Structures are given as structure tokens and as C-alpha cells.
Amino acid sequence: MDVAAGASRRATRALIDLDAIAGNVRAIRAAISSGVQVMAVVKANAYGHGARMVSEAALAAGASRLGVATVDEALQLRLHGINAPIQVLGPVSIAEVETAAEREIDVSAGSMEFVNGVALRQSGRPIRVHLKIDTGMRRFGVLPVDALAAMKALAAAPAVEIAGVFTHFGQADEVDPSPTEAQLRGFNESVAAIRTAGLPTGLVHAANSAGQLRSRDFDADLVRLGIALYGLPPSADAPLLPEMRPAMTLVSRVQRVFPLIPGDGVSYGATFRAPRPMRAALIPAGYADGYRRALSNCGEVVINDHRAPILGRVCMDQLVVGVPEGVDVVVDNEVTLWGGIGDNAIGVAQVAERAGTIAYELVSGVSARVPRVFLRDGQVVAIEDLTGLHRTR
């Protein structure tokens, strides 16, 4: 039997609309000037959407570079024949530099220790380095007072190529723009000092999705598009462009419909007890798929255009919902866990709020055992599951 055909039959799947990914890239491209590049940030398996297919779609739609968090994530993309520039945005150890250089993966230098360590390389293929300046987030980056010295050390290093200088905004998704504007001012001053010293900067970049959506002032040479690429707003205060739409719908199917009599306790700990005779439905999805246990007794799914409440605890592999009064639900009915359109929709942001988290954490938490079903023009073009990527068209 064809393994791919087997995978496509798992009830719980993440449907990934590649046309949405492409459309979201084009919407941003249309909003920025032609000289500004778009980096598709595909870390964490493209925020759970499938890094390989998403990267291909984003590059085809006008992104020119990819951003990841680790060298391994970059290597995985290289392994799959993706030759576009890739930058590791997060910290890497000196021990990873040779591998990155060999595979032409850009790294980020965010501490003087790393700058000095990488400057010690005497030979080999030059490593492409982006200097990360911490303009206020206090996480990863050299402070503005050290930026010029860091760039001097990198410029003098024999086996380093300066690829860029960048910063990252910690509050661009908030109503008040002043912290972000202050970060930009600090960044611009550092970049100016580097230029005045006659040193190269490579690509200058600052904006994440929220920065990009909030103001053109943050665009610089390159915008780093993460959450907006997936059609999800960074926050309620940083809305998407009107033509952008979500790419992921997490779906499943009703596995079993069964009656509850008053007093029946549902799932581990019997935290829900049926107050009256009712019907329940079993959904084969749980927290090991990325459907959060925090949604126990407070989440909702959509079945046949109706919201159905989660009864009791979400288990590792299964959950139980109440069948809404008067709604006809039978085995194999499609269930929307999040995403979807029209009456069948339940927004990721809404589910995230119920779970006490943000959309980023929900989508990036969809685990490897959930098959990703990739769609273009409404047709399945590929399925990626634990056995690999299977292109169907």
C-alpha cells in the first residue's frame, strides 16, 4: 500500500493553504518599495505550517530570503534543495560555525564573545555574519555602545563576510509606538556610526511583522515576516492588511458519537459531569497533537457549522465534545479545531485566548505527527507526515 495514501487518512490534519501563504507575501510586497527585500521567517517548522513547502511557496511569491532559529533548521532546508539565502536569527555556538559556513548559512552575532570567537577563524569558507544590536529588548544582541567595536572586529576578521546589521522590536505589536520608535532611533544611530567609520553594514533590517504592519519607517533594506506570512495578526493592535488570510486550518473527524446520562463523568478526573441526558462526540486529537490541555472544559470546536464545547480534560490523543442540542452529528463528520471559513470558522486568536496563550504558540505547537495537507487552488498538492513529504501533483 502507498504510505502517503495511508497518511492522508488520519482524521486529524493541518490543512495548509499555499495560496494564502503566497497571497500574504504578495500583499506585503505590494505595500513596500521595490528595493526592500522580504525574508520569510520559517523557524519552528514555519510556525507549524511545514517549513519546506512554505519556504518554496514564499520564495516563489516574492520573498528572497529565509529566516530560521537554529542551524539545524537551516540544514534541513538545504537538505531539501532550498538554495535561497538563509539566516539563523537566534544565537549559535562557535562549534556550529563551520557547518553553517560550508552550507552557506548566514549566522547572527549577538555577543562580543561570539564576535571575538568567529574573528579567530583564520581560513575556510567565509562565514556570513549579521551583527545583532540589542536596542532595548534585552535578550540577544550587542549593546549599541559595543556595536562599532563589534563591526570593526568582524570587518578585520579574515574569514568573515559582513552580511547585515539588525535589531529586533520587543513591543511593536502594542498600541503605543514610542518604545519601537526609540529602538529604531538607537539602531539608526549605531548604523550611522558604522557607516561614518567607513565600515560595511550589509543589509540593514529591523521590522518583524508588527513593525512592518505598523509603519513604513521600519522597513529599511529588508522586512522579516513571520506571523503575518501565515495570515495571523501579531496582536489585536497590529492588524493585518485586508487582503491577508490565515493559511492553517486544524481539522479532525468525529470518531464516535455516544450518549451520556446524568452524572456521567467525562475523561480523566471526571471534571465534567453530564447535568442531563446528552450526546457526546469523540475527536481523535489531543495535547500531543498540539491541541492544548488548557482548553479542557473551556475550548470549543466547530461541527456542522455549530460550536461544540469540550467536555472534561483534553487527553494526550483524544478529546470529547458535547453535541449541540438539535444538531445532527454522525461518525466522520468534519470537525474544525481552529481556522476555517464562514460558519465553520473558529479563529486561532480566539482559541489562543481561551487557552491563555497567543496564536504563535498554538500554530507552532502542532506536532510532527499531525499530517500537513498542502493545498493549491483547493487541490491537495502534497502531504507531509511522519514518513516524509509526498507530493501528489
Ligand SMILES: *Cc1c(COP(=O)(O)O)cnc(C)c1O
Ligand atoms: C521570529 C522572528 C521574527 C518574526 O517575528 P513575527 O512577529 O512572527 O513577524 C523576526 N525577527 C526575528 C529576529 C525573529 O526571531
